[in-house]
Amino acid sequence: MAIPIPSRQLFINGDWAEPLLKKRIPIINPTTEEIIGDIPAATAEDVDVAVQAARSALTRNKGKDWAFASGAVRAKYLRAIAAKIKERKPVLAKLETVDCGKPLSESEADMDDVVGCFEYYADLAEGLDAKQKAPISLPMKTFKSYVIKEPIGVVALIVPWNYPLLMATWKVAPALAAGCAAILKPSELASVTCLELGEVCREVDLPAGVLNILPGLGPEAGASLASHPHVDKISFTGSTVTAVKIMTAAAQRVKPVTLELGGKGPIVVFEDVDIDKAVEWTIFGCFYTNGQICSATSRLIVHESIAAEFLDRLVKWSENIKISDPLEEGCKLGPIVSRGQYEKVMNFISNAKSEGATILYGGNRPKHLKKGFFVEPTIITDVTTSMQIWREEVFGPVLCVKTFTTEEEAIELANDTHYGLGGAVVSKDRERCDRVSKLLQNGAVWVNCSQPCFCQAPFGGTKWSGFGRELGEWGLESYLSVKQVTEYVSDEQWGWYQPPNQ
Numbered sequence: 001m002a003i004p005i006p007s008r009q010l011f012i013n014g015d016w017a018e019p020l021l022k023k024r025i026p027i028i029n030p031t032t033e034e035i036i037g038d039i040p041a042a043t044a045e046d047v048d049v050a051v052q053a054a055r056s057a058l059t060r061n062k063g064k065d066w067a068f069a070s071g072a073v074r075a076k077y078l079r080a081i082a083a084k085i086k087e088r089k090p091v092l093a094k095l096e097t098v099d100c101g102k103p104l105s106e107s108e109a110d111m112d113d114v115v116g117c118f119e120y121y122a123d124l125a126e127g128l129d130a131k132q133k134a135p136i137s138l139p140m141k142t143f144k145s146y147v148i149k150e151p152i153g154v155v156a157l158i159v160p161w162n163y164p165l166l167m168a169t170w171k172v173a174p175a176l177a178a179g180c181a182a183i184l185k186p187s188e189l190a191s192v193t194c195l196e197l198g199e200v201c202r203e204v205d206l207p208a209g210v211l212n213i214l215p216g217l218g219p220e221a222g223a224s225l226a227s228h229p230h231v232d233k234i235s236f237t238g239s240t241v242t243a244v245k246i247m248t249a250a251a252q253r254v255k256p257v258t259l260e261l262g263g264k265g266p267i268v269v270f271e272d273v274d275i276d277k278a279v280e281w282t283i284f285g286c287f288y289t290n291g292q293i294c295s296a297t298s299r300l301i302v303h304e305s306i307a308a309e310f311l312d313r314l315v316k317w318s319e320n321i322k323i324s325d326p327l328e329e330g331c332k333l334g335p336i337v338s339r340g341q342y343e344k345v346m347n348f349i350s351n352a353k354s355e356g357a358t359i360l361y362g363g364n365r366p367k368h369l370k371k372g373f374f375v376e377p378t379i380i381t382d383v384t385t386s387m388q389i390w391r392e393e394v395f396g397p398v399l400c401v402k403t404f405t406t407e408e409e410a411i412e413l414a415n416d417t418h419y420g421l422g423g424a425v426v427s428k429d430r431e432r433c434d435r436v437s438k439l440l441q442n443g444a445v446w447v448n449c450s451q452p453c454f455c456q457a458p459f460g461g462t463k464w465s466g467f468g469r470e471l472g473e474w475g476l477e478s479y480l481s482v483k484q485v486t487e488y489v490s491d492e493q494w495g496w497y498q499p500p501n502q
Contacts, residue, residue, distance in 0.1 A: 003094045005037035010046055010215070011198030013053035014208030020045040025188050025215070030101035030335040031325050031372045039191045042216035044224040047183070050212040051230050054154040054181035057209030065207050067151050067179045071128035074177055078125060080204035081197075082118035085111060088200070092165065092193050094327070100161055100190040101335040101373070102289055103326045110166045117169045117455040117471075124476050125177035133485075142490040149480045151179035152256070153232030156225040158246075160238050161190035161337050162292040162395075168194050170455075170470050171235050172211060178479035183212045183231070185222050189337050191215035218242065229253060233479070236260070237294070240464050258468030258478050260294065260460055262393040263421030266414035267297035267450055268404075268436060270427035271305045277448075278426045279313045282399070285424060285450025287321065287377045290334050291397030292341075294465075295422030297450045298394060301413050304403040311381065311401065315361045318377045323366045335373040336396055342373035345396030349378055352389040357400070358382040385416055393419070407432065415441045420462035424450040443469075 005027060009016040023041035028034070042050075058067045066074070085092065093107040102110075128149060136145040157171040168184055175182045186194035198213045214221050222242075226234055226249040235258040236246050243259045250257045267285055269278050285297035302310050326334030336342040349363045362376035378398045383390050389400045404410040414423060414436075423442035425433050437445045443461040446452065453459065458469040468478055488494070 042214035053209035161187035259466030
């Protein structure tokens with residue numbers, strides 16, 4: 001049965017608004033390759049309107065409606081949004097799946113995480129009230145000083161297509177908790193659930209202009225947001241290439257950016273592991289979300305003494321993965337999000353073969369699926385560190401493999417990348433895990449697992465994987481500006497200058 005796709009406009013100033021140039025973008029179901037609807041396409045003209053709506057939301061009633069309202073007031077709205085999403089979970093999960101291709105069970109888990117994230121930041125918003133006017137201890141008794149935390153202003157939130165509503169929530173929830181007004185720019189490849197967030201905001205009576213949602217193409221909507229003179233901060237999740245353009249635009253007006261970018265994460269497996277446990281975490285770390293995870297641990301670095309047995313089990317576990325229409329029960333691998341991305345993944349596999357690597361398993365379209373952008377889970381061996389497959393992010397279900405002899409060699413291989421988002425170490429030796437965790441050049445390190453993510457813990461990268469942190473208290477702080485207020489409290493004249501004669 002077809003999932004009906006709501007027909008939406010842009011969400012600006014608390015209501016639906018047709019794009020000023022009336023542009024729309026088709027929605028293509030990656031499972032069927034059919035057009036199932038369309039989304040509005042914002043341009044620079046719409047960005048101007050949305051930014052003005054956001055600025056007005058901050059200054060309305062001298063800021064008392066939102067920016068300078070108590071954290072408890074903002075928390076009420078965040079909890080109301082969470083409750084509405086929880087109520088709509090079955091529909092939202094199906095929309096996510098037909099839009100971006102991830103298995104329904106994953107979309108359902110994403111919706112649970114969306115609810116949890118809004119609720120978490122509601123709690124932090126309330127906690128902000130108690131932290132205001134925190135006193136600072138000074139060495140001079142003639143002064144008193146305290147700190148207040150204020151919203152940074154109008155923020156542009158640009159998110160990818162692999163976790164459409166969840167990645168949006170990672171930014172929207174803390175930005176709103178902080179008292180900012182936001183313009184959310186979802187990916188043109190997966191905007192449906194982000195637009196539904198607009199309807200949720202309408203239903204909970206979120207103050208007009210606090211959240212605006214502008215799907216559209218990067219050069220038309222994203223670039224306009226990044227360079228807009230009245231946007232105070234940009235938070236971007238996506239490719240390193242696009243991040244460079246955003247940083248360049250932001251630099252012209254010296255505005256802060258938070259960047260969560262690509263990855264080429266290692267999973268280092270030592271010889272003392274329970275092989276089946278380690279194998280399952282290895283495939284989860286690379287094949288979950290159809291392999292389209294920025295933090296994917298897509299480089300397996302396995303001890304040479306167990307490599308043959310490990311790879312044999314890896315193939316057997318991979319053969320057991322159900323590849324199907326992602327709405328089917330039990331599906332564990334759905335299609336790549338678009339034809340362009342599908343062709344990019346297949347080119348990576350083809351290039352690996354031409355460079356001399358071995359396709360140990362997969363590498364093709366599944367034989368039983370004639371339509372859709374499906375790629376088999378793929379395992380590539382005989383890889384050298386100069387090969388494209390070792391160095392560049394694939395963003396698909398493709399795992400490349402190297403072996404190691406010593407711990408030092410494993411760490412050297414793990415850090416042999418421009419990226420530094422996520423990494424994993426698997427061993428029964430706790431001290432070894434601690435040593436390796438300290439030496440891995442990643443913003444997140446997983447021990448005896450890969451990819452667990454909790455909204456309470458910070459997430460972000462190093463090197464080409466970006467800077468700044470999302471989630472946890474760190475995510476909230478990135479949308480706050482810190483102001484010191486210092487008062488001279490003595491009754492005495494300051495006395496620095498000689499007073500004039502009376």
